[in-house]
Amino acid sequence: MNQPQVSMSTAREDLRTEPKIIRVVIIAIAVTFLTVFVVLPLVVVFTQAFSKGIGAFFAALSEPEALSAIKLTLMVAAISVGLNLAFGVIAAWAIAKFDFRGKTFLISLIDLPFSVSPVISGLVFVLLFGAQGFLGPWLQANDVHILFAVPGIALATIFVTFPFVARALIPLMQEQGTQEEEAAISLGASGLQTFFRVTLPNIKWGVLYGVLLCNARAMGEFGAVSVVSGHIRGETNTMPLLVEILYNEYQFVAAFAIASLLAMLALITLVAKTILERHLDEGQLPGD
Amino acid sequence: MSRGEAGPRSSLPGFGLTMGLTLTWLSVIILIPLAGLFLKSFELSFDQFWSILTSRRTLNALKISFGLAFAAAIVNLVMGTIIVWALVRYRFPGRRIFDAIVDVPFALPTAVAGVALTSLFAEKGWLGAPLAELGIKVAFTPLGIFVAMIFIGIPFVVRTVQPVLIDLDAEIEEAAASLGANRWNTVSRVILPSLVPALLTGFALAFARAVGEYGSVIFIAGNLPNVSEIAPLLIVIRLSEFRYADATAIAVVMLVASFLIIFAVNRLQRWAQTRTPAY
Amino acid sequence: MIEVKNIVKKFGTFAALDNVDLRVANGELVALLGPSGSGKTTLLRIIAGLDWPDAGEVSFDGENALAHGASERHVGFVFQHYALFRHMTVFENVAFGLRVQPRAVRKDEAAIRTRVKELLDLVQLDWLSGRYPSQLSGGQRQRIALARALAIEPRILLLDEPFGALDAKVRKELRQWLRSLHQEINVTSIFVTHDQEEALEVANRVVVMDKGRIEQIGTPGDVYDNPATAFVHSFIGESIVLPVEVRDGNVELGGKPLNISADGVTSGASRLFVRRHDMAIGVPGSGAFEGAVRHVRTFGPIQRAEVALSAGEGTTVIEIDAPRDRELQSGDIVSLHPRRYRIFAGQD
Numbered sequence: 001m002n003q004p005q006v007s008m009s010t011a012r013e014d015l016r017t018e019p020k021i022i023r024v025v026i027i028a029i030a031v032t033f034l035t036v037f038v039v040l041p042l043v044v045v046f047t048q049a050f051s052k053g054i055g056a057f058f059a060a061l062s063e064p065e066a067l068s069a070i071k072l073t074l075m076v077a078a079i080s081v082g083l084n085l086a087f088g089v090i091a092a093w094a095i096a097k098f099d100f101r102g103k104t105f106l107i108s109l110i111d112l113p114f115s116v117s118p119v120i121s122g123l124v125f126v127l128l129f130g131a132q133g134f135l136g137p138w139l140q141a142n143d144v145h146i147l148f149a150v151p152g153i154a155l156a157t158i159f160v161t162f163p164f165v166a167r168a169l170i171p172l173m174q175e176q177g178t179q180e181e182e183a184a185i186s187l188g189a190s191g192l193q194t195f196f197r198v199t200l201p202n203i204k205w206g207v208l209y210g211v212l213l214c215n216a217r218a219m220g221e222f223g224a225v226s227v228v229s230g231h232i233r234g235e236t237n238t239m240p241l242l243v244e245i246l247y248n249e250y251q252f253v254a255a256f257a258i259a260s261l262l263a264m265l266a267l268i269t270l271v272a273k274t275i276l277e278r279h280l281d282e283g284q285l286p287g288d
Numbered sequence: 289m290s291r292g293e294a295g296p297r298s299s300l301p302g303f304g305l306t307m308g309l310t311l312t313w314l315s316v317i318i319l320i321p322l323a324g325l326f327l328k329s330f331e332l333s334f335d336q337f338w339s340i341l342t343s344r345r346t347l348n349a350l351k352i353s354f355g356l357a358f359a360a361a362i363v364n365l366v367m368g369t370i371i372v373w374a375l376v377r378y379r380f381p382g383r384r385i386f387d388a389i390v391d392v393p394f395a396l397p398t399a400v401a402g403v404a405l406t407s408l409f410a411e412k413g414w415l416g417a418p419l420a421e422l423g424i425k426v427a428f429t430p431l432g433i434f435v436a437m438i439f440i441g442i443p444f445v446v447r448t449v450q451p452v453l454i455d456l457d458a459e460i461e462e463a464a465a466s467l468g469a470n471r472w473n474t475v476s477r478v479i480l481p482s483l484v485p486a487l488l489t490g491f492a493l494a495f496a497r498a499v500g501e502y503g504s505v506i507f508i509a510g511n512l513p514n515v516s517e518i519a520p521l522l523i524v525i526r527l528s529e530f531r532y533a534d535a536t537a538i539a540v541v542m543l544v545a546s547f548l549i550i551f552a553v554n555r556l557q558r559w560a561q562t563r564t565p566a567y
Numbered sequence: 568m569i570e571v572k573n574i575v576k577k578f579g580t581f582a583a584l585d586n587v588d589l590r591v592a593n594g595e596l597v598a599l600l601g602p603s604g605s606g607k608t609t610l611l612r613i614i615a616g617l618d619w620p621d622a623g624e625v626s627f628d629g630e631n632a633l634a635h636g637a638s639e640r641h642v643g644f645v646f647q648h649y650a651l652f653r654h655m656t657v658f659e660n661v662a663f664g665l666r667v668q669p670r671a672v673r674k675d676e677a678a679i680r681t682r683v684k685e686l687l688d689l690v691q692l693d694w695l696s697g698r699y700p701s702q703l704s705g706g707q708r709q710r711i712a713l714a715r716a717l718a719i720e721p722r723i724l725l726l727d728e729p730f731g732a733l734d735a736k737v738r739k740e741l742r743q744w745l746r747s748l749h750q751e752i753n754v755t756s757i758f759v760t761h762d763q764e765e766a767l768e769v770a771n772r773v774v775v776m777d778k779g780r781i782e783q784i785g786t787p788g789d790v791y792d793n794p795a796t797a798f799v800h801s802f803i804g805e806s807i808v809l810p811v812e813v814r815d816g817n818v819e820l821g822g823k824p825l826n827i828s829a830d831g832v833t834s835g836a837s838r839l840f841v842r843r844h845d846m847a848i849g850v851p852g853s854g855a856f857e858g859a860v861r862h863v864r865t866f867g868p869i870q871r872a873e874v875a876l877s878a879g880e881g882t883t884v885i886e887i888d889a890p891r892d893r894e895l896q897s898g899d900i901v902s903l904h905p906r907r908y909r910i911f912a913g914q915d
Contacts, residue, residue, distance in 0.1 A: 015465050015617060015637060016377075016458060018475075023378055030374035031386060033367050037439050038392045040414065041404035048407060087313050094306035106310075108554070112318055115546045117500025118398075119520035120539045123527065124321035127328050132532050134324060158317055181300050191301035220397025222503035227524060240399035240503070247403050247507065259400040266395035273395075274388055459650035462617050465637040466644040467664035468719055477667070481654045 045263045048256035060254035061261070068234045069242040069258070076150070076225075076238060077218040080157040084214055088165025089207070093195070095166075096173030097181065107170065113162045121159045122227025125152055148230030153238065156224040161214045168210030169203055172280070176202055205279045212276065216269040220262055322543075329540045332533055340537040345513050346522065350541065353519040356430060357498035360437035364494045365487060367438075368445025375446075376453045390446045393439055398503025405436055406507040428510030433518060436505045441494030448490035452483055485560030489553050496549040500542060568592055569614065569723060569755065574623035576609055576779075583609040584620070585779040591757060591772075596749045598770035599759045602802070606779040607759045611725050614757070615644045627722060643716030643754075645726040649708045651700040657711050658696040661686055664719040686714040689748070706737040717752070726758035730765060742769050763803050767791065775799050797911035800840040807846065807885045809839040809876075810914060818910065820876070821883075825855040830910040837912045841905040844869070846887040848895070854904030858885075863895050870895060874903065 017023065050057055060066060091110065095103060113121065127133050129146040139146060146152045180202070184194040200207075222240040229236040237245065239258050246255035329337065340346060374380070375387050393401065409416040409426040416427055426432050456479065464474040502520040510516040519538055526535040569591040576584040584606045591597050599607040612618040614625060616637035625632040632640055651660050661683045665674055674682065687693035690710040700708055709729065716724060729745065730738040746769050749756055760766050766773045767787040775782045775790055775798075783795040794800035801808060811820050813832045818825045818839070851857060858874040861884065865871075872895050875882045887903065889895065 016461050018471060026370055027374045027378055027380050029367075030371040031380075031382075034371065034386050034389060034442075036415065037435075037442060038389050040408055041401060041439070042392060042396070044404045044408050044414070045400060087310070090306045091310040091314075094303060094310050097300050098303045098307075100307075106314075108550070109314060109318065111550075112322070115496055115500075115550045116322075117502065117520050117539075117542055117546070119502050119523050120325070120500070120543060123523060123535060123539050124325050126527060127324050127532065127536065128321055130532070132530070134327075155317075159321065162317060178300055185299060185301070194300070195302075216395055220395075220400070222397060222399040222402075223520065226502075227527065240397050243399045243403060244507075252407075255403060259397075259403055262397045262400045263404075266392065266397065266400075269395050270388060270391055273391070457648070457650060459646045459648060460652060462637070463644065463646055463650040463652075463715075464663070464667075466615055466617065466640075466642060467667065467715065468638050468641070469663070469667040470638055473667045477663070478652055482652075484654070 042263060042267075045256055045259050048252055049260035051256075052253045056253050057257050057260075060251075060257040063254065065234055065237070065242065066254070066258060069237045069239045070261075072150070072153070072237065073219050073239045076154050076157050077215055079154045080161050080218045081211055081215050083158055084161055084165050085207070085211055087162075088167075088169055088210055088214075091166045092169035092173050092203075093199075096170050097178050110163050110166050113160055116160075118160060118221065118223025119227055121224035122156050125155055125159070125228050147228055148232060148236060150236070152228040153225050153236060156228045157218050157221050160221050160224050161218045164214035164217065165207070165210035168206050168213070172203055172206040173199070205276055209273070209276045209280065212269055212272055216265060219265055325536060325539060325543065328532070328536045332537060336533065337537050340534050341541060345517070346519075346534070346538060348514040349517050349519040349522040350538070352430065352433065352517065353499050353542075354545070356434050356518075357437055357495050357501075360434055360441055360498050361491050361495035363438050364441040364445045365491045368442060368449060368490060368494075369483075369487065371442070371446050372449045372453055376450060390443050392443075393441075394443045398440070398501070399507075401439060401504040402436065402507035405439060405504065406432075409435060409508060427508050428516070430509075430516050432508035432510065433505050433516060436508050437498035437501060440501050440504050441498050444494040444497060445487070445490035448493065449483055449486045452486040453479075456482060485556050489556050489560075492549050492553045492556070496546050500546060568628055569757075570624070570626045570629075571610070571614065572624040572626075574610065574613060574620045574625070576606070576613065576618065576620050582779045584613070587623070587779070587781055589774060589781065589784070591755060593755050594753050595755055596746070596769065596771045597757045598766035598773045599757060599776060600761070600763060600766040600773055600803075601776035602761060604778075605776040607761075607774075607776050608727055610776075611727055611757060611759050614723070615642045615725050616640045617644070641719060641722050643719060643721030643724040645709075645712045645716050645724070645729055647728040647731050649700075649712040649732075651708055651712060651715070653700050655699075656696065657687070657692070657698050657700070657703070658683055660700070660711060661715045661718050663715065682718065686718055689717070689752075690714045704737075705733045706741060709733065709741060713748075717754070721754065724754050724756040726756065728760060729758050730760070730762075738765075745769060767803075775802065777802070794840070794909065797838055797840065797909075797913070800909055800911070805843060807841045807843060807887070809841075809883065809885070811837050811839045811910065813837050813910070813912075820856070827855050827905065827908070830908070832910050832912045835912055836914045837910050838914065839905075839908055839910050841908045843871075843886060843888040845905055845907045846885075846889070847904045847906050848887075848889050848893065849902045849904060851900050851902050854902035856903040858901060858903060860895050860897050860899040860901060862897055865891065874901065876903075 018026075095106060126147060128135055129139060129152065130136050131140070146155070180198050181194050184198045185191075189197065220240060221238075222244070225238055226241060226244070229238070229241055231237060231241060231245065233245070239262055243255050243259050243262070246258065332340075341350075371390065375383060375390075406427055407413050409419070409432060411417065411420050411425070411427065413427070419426055424431070426435055460478055460482070461474055464478045469477065500520060502518075502524075505518055506521055509518060509521070511521060519542060523535045523538050526532070526538070569589075571587060571589040574584050574587040575582070587606070587610060589610070599610060601607045609618060613620050614632070616632070616635065619633070627640075652663065655663065662679050665679045665682060668674070683696070684693060687696055690713060692707060692710055692714070695703065695707060695711070700711070703711065713726075730741055733741065742765060758769070767790075770787065772784065773787055773790050774784050777798045783790055783799045785793070785795075790799060790803055794803065800806055809820055811818050811825070813819075813829045813834050815834065816829050818827050818829050820839075847854065856876050858876040860872050861875055862873040863870055868891060869888045870891050871886055871888050873884055873886055875884050895901070
């Protein structure tokens with residue numbers, strides 16, 4: 001239906017487009033805006049990171065502080081992606097494969113973290129586990145450290161990345177319906193066999209898509225983590241937090257070196273996302 | 289064995305188990321912590337609550353966050369429409385790259401965006417220097433907050449409107465032309481009105497995101513109380529001062545506001561659906 | 568009068584229209600009939616100004632239509648999927664063409680209201696004027712689309728597969744309704760369809776198209792009874808088609824002479840077209856073909872028989888319709904003779 005606007009030499013008037021001058025102005029505005037607000041910030045990150053040469057860049061990354069931040073970030077991302085993956089698949093099974101009342105409401109509850117300010121996402125855990133929080137006294141009495149420690153950072157990250165996998169899978173699994181699973185069950189497969197042999201192959205690209213976005217956000221989360229981390233150097237600083245600290249100490253090369261790693265992560269995520277979207281589109285073709 | 293407990297109208301197993309796990313995990317991670325926030329706010333009397341919110345610094349922080357987020361969302365609405373139009377309707381070199389790049393503000397960690405925008409718009413930065421010559425200071429002023437909020441909001445408008453414009457039936461434009469409409473009439477009376485639900489949704493999402501935005505704003509903001517201090521930063525400051533009550537009160541107001549926005553978005557989506565012809 | 572001369576339209580190397588000529592007199596109701604890809608919709612869109620030909624002329628009452636874009640031609644166009652504006656009520660949809668007129672000629676609000684009311688009355692849907700398109704049934708949308716196109720008082724009304732998206736029952740009702748509406752308003756109309764029944768039942772004249780060319784123009788009776796080409800014969804009505812060979816004016820099937828006239832074809836591989844009900848059944852030895860009845864089904868006044876013709880090497884099975892005055896049985900050996908038939912040179 002939507003044919004691209006091929007230039008037809010004899011078309012005296014192309015109904016669906018504007019005069020050339022307007023086209024040029026609109027393209028110029030769009031390109032300028034995106035360049036100023038998106039391209040230039042990206043370019044700045046990399047030029048600053050390499051402004052003192054490649055040696056300074058790698059020196060900054062091999063500081064013990066930097067290494068420990070990278071390690072912590074990877075660990076927190078692994079925990080939160082793993083847990084949210086398990087939850088996302090389980091929730092999508094319950095929501096997409098069965099009919100029940102309140103389904104839309106349940107989906108909006110899962111979406112909730114998307115609409116909560118990152119700072120508030122951190123705050124809620126401070127209110128639960130902090131010294132003045134609901135569980136604070138008990139935690140202190142039993143010497144359990146959640147806030148200003150890895151568990152708190154992981155919890156805050158799980159909170160902000162909570163919806164990603166489930167949201168990627170629910171529409172996909174709803175569209176695929178239940179017929180194939182019902183066929184498998186009728187042929188004698190158990191529930192788990194049905195899931196691993198029938199459902200999972202159908203949703204693998206969707207799973208990957210959700211994991212990808214979940215991971216990008218988990219590694220990059222700043223506001224929520226900042227509130228619960230306590231900024232203990234070499235212990236509870238993730239990469240984004242270290243960027244802040246180094247930047248505020250005017251260690252620009254080091255700050256942008258870490259930032260450039262995170263920017264690379266974002267760019268790789270975007271490329272992978274584009275490829276996956278193509279796979280997902282193809283997978284959906286026979287469906288409709 | 290578990291077949292008996294399957295949900296209504298399905299012969300598949302595992303409904304009870306997966307639904308149970310879903311509700312448990314949802315409660316532990318999301319619902320209980322959020323409920324804790326509201327519970328904490330009930331420890332305040334209404335007068336306390338009110339005096340926190342109406343204190344000059346809080347009021348100014350809320351004004352700055354909501355006011356600038358609204359202004360930035362307006363800019364995103366206008367620029368987003370232009371960008372979508374260029375990406376969907378025209379062919380130009382680099383179009384696919386620009387299309388992909390729209391998602392950068394989604395994917396780039398906010399702290400990275402924050403430091404990048406700051407050095408770009410600082411007085412000696414690539415854009416800050418020429419602007420300074422014109423007498424315009426961006427970094428460390430409210431204008432900087434505005435810029436960061438525009439950055440963070442672009443993809444919301446573009447990505448909500450883009451699919452709607454792509455799916456817009458070519459026939460309705462031809463119908464308008466055959467009924468005697470010139471191009472301007474077709475665009476203003478037929479195409480743009482068809483996009484209104486998507487435009488408003490994108491606007492609301494960009495607004496909600498900018499109100500709560502923290503990472504990309506605090507570096508460029510200057511963070512001067514009453515002038516360039518956003519509400520999320522004030523929450524962080526109150527926390528570091530152990531004034532939990534203050535932090536909670538501000539958070540509750542922001543949370544309720546974002547729930548209202550999400551509610552409005554849902555209504556918008558339903559409205560858009562009733563206007564869609566079902567062939 | 569609409570005049571289309573030597574229209575050529577190519578999409579890449581594909582010739583959508585290949586030298587098409589057509590004249591439509593004022594007040595006619597013409598059907599463009601053809602399979603998909605025959606160029607009929609492209610021709611309609613060129614007349615409307617929605618597409619532009621690579622060569623050729625289009626004129627309305629002698630005036631060059633190609634000098635004007637779609638918005639200046641005053642052509643009412645009804646789209647296959649109606650293309651109603653979904654954000655406007657039925658009333659606003661119909662009023663659209665009146666509201667976008669240049670200020671100098673635009674009617675005032677009261678006049679617009681009167682006119683829209685008239686049109687909604689005409690299509691018998693004035694009670695829907697406050698609804699949105701999504702709240703209408705397919706048939707109602709179709710009629711609103713028609714009212715909207717008529718609002719601009721078009722000199723020509725063009726309809727692209729007007730009943731294509733409707734279910735069978737509604738389609739039938741709308742056909743009759745469209746014909747009587749045309750009698751009432753008498754605006755020159757052209758509609759595109761791939762459904763022969765629709766074309767034969769609704770139009771005054773039928774233009775049969777294939778592969779970008781016009782195969783035949785004629786009344787519904789003409790195109791059915793006197794098909795001008797092999798394509799028309801096989802496209803309209805059901806036909807028995809037999810590959811025959813013409814040698815020195817003699818027609819042969821599988822090497823066996825049929826003793827019928829060659830219908831003007833002089834020699835070479837050809838095809839014989841016969842309508843099923845034009846095969847007369849006689850006693851063996853009396854007709855052009857001999858065959859064995861394999862299977863008989865009866866529907867009301869007719870019986871449909873599968874007959875295996877013995878034609879040189881191998882057999883060809885055809886289906887014929889015969890009146891039930893003489894009951895056939897499987898196993899009967901019969902002679903068949905074409906009462907009316909056409910022979911066209913060429914094997915396809």
